[in-house]
Amino acid sequence: MLQIDGVSKTFFTNTVNERVALHDISVRLGAGEFVTVIGSNGAGKSTLLNITSGKLRPDTGTVRIDDKDVTRLADHQRAKYLGRVFQDPMAGTAPHMTIEENLAIALERGRFRGLRRGVTNAKRARFREELATLELGLENRLGAKVGMLSGGQRQALSLLMATFSEPDILLLDEHTAALDPQRAELVSRLTAELVERHHLSTLMVTHNMEQALRLGSRLIMMHEGQVVLDLDAERKKRATVADLLGAFEKIKGAALDDRTLLQ
Numbered sequence: 498m499l500q501i502d503g504v505s506k507t508f509f510t511n512t513v514n515e516r517v518a519l520h521d522i523s524v525r526l527g528a529g530e531f532v533t534v535i536g537s538n539g540a541g542k543s544t545l546l547n548i549t550s551g552k553l554r555p556d557t558g559t560v561r562i563d564d565k566d567v568t569r570l571a572d573h574q575r576a577k578y579l580g581r582v583f584q585d586p587m588a589g590t591a592p593h594m595t596i597e598e599n600l601a602i603a604l605e606r607g608r609f610r611g612l613r614r615g616v617t618n619a620k621r622a623r624f625r626e627e628l629a630t631l632e633l634g635l636e637n638r639l640g641a642k643v644g645m646l647s648g649g650q651r652q653a654l655s656l657l658m659a660t661f662s663e664p665d666i667l668l669l670d671e672h673t674a675a676l677d678p679q680r681a682e683l684v685s686r687l688t689a690e691l692v693e694r695h696h697l698s699t700l701m702v703t704h705n706m707e708q709a710l711r712l713g714s715r716l717i718m719m720h721e722g723q724v725v726l727d728l729d730a731e732r733k734k735r736a737t738v739a740d741l742l743g744a745f746e747k748i749k750g751a752a753l754d755d756r757t758l759l760q
């Protein structure tokens with residue numbers, strides 16, 4: 498469970514480059530809730546994920562994971578609660594290590610810290626079983642260097658690594674955006690399966706509105722550092738891409754009207 502309460506973040510405060518990235522934002526995720534996050538460029542989506550992961554500190558507000566206040570914990574101290582997959586397929590895995598070495602490191606994080614890093618036969622059996630669910634044949638290539646895999650295969654592996662220690666929160670940062678449509682579709686399908694199987698509380702940023710509507714149990718739209726639309730499962734099921742575009746136009750229009758009124 499994630500509770501982001503009253504979080505604000507401004508970059509380059511009191512300079513000509515000042516940017517308000519988040520403005521008093523509050524987002525709460527229940528256990529197993531899968532929220533897709535859309536919004537225009539600069540809306541604050543990545544900043545929200547970076548504040549959740551501890552990569553950035555908020556200026557004000559708090560971040561709680563499973564009722565524990567983690568606002569002041571650095572990213573490495575929070576890592577055990579979180580899984581994260583980035584847009585760049587090269588970011589989540591170590592290319593010079595084998596598939597099983599990468600998986601062993603991922604397994605060591607999170608709740609399995611008692612285990613040693615070495616790859617035992619028991620672990621190998623588990624890796625094979627988990628990899629088989631990807632349906633990419635990687636279960637037969639445990640000794641292959643990860644750098645030899647395609648972008649789609651690496652991203653599928655990153656996703657598996659981020660999820661199989663069952664983190665409290667899964668953060669997906671446009672994780673299908675750099676893949677061709679077929680691979681993006683595969684990674685989308687795997688995302689839905691893994692989130693469901695491990696019952697993970699998930700925040701997924703995407704620019705693909707159709708994907709944002711298809712995946713997840715709730716959708717939020719951000720604009721200028723705030724949540725401007727929050728659709729629950731029922732409303733999300735009925736919504737179309739045209740509805741989302743319409744809502745966004747209306748919000749932008751309202752913001753313009755407000756500014757006009759102030760002048």
Ligand SMILES: Nc1ncnc2c1ncn2[C@@H]1O[C@H](COP(=O)(O)OP(=O)(O)OP(=O)(O)O)[C@@H](O)[C@H]1O
Nearest residue numbers: 508516517518536537538539540541542543544545
């Ligand atoms: N490290 C940083 N230093 C300075 N400004 C930043 C930094 N990170 C984000 N910003 C600014 O904060 C605002 C929000 O950026 P953010 O990257 O969170 O938006 P986003 O919704 O993820 O955008 P995009 O969809 O383009 O990735 C923008 O104005 C951006 O320029």
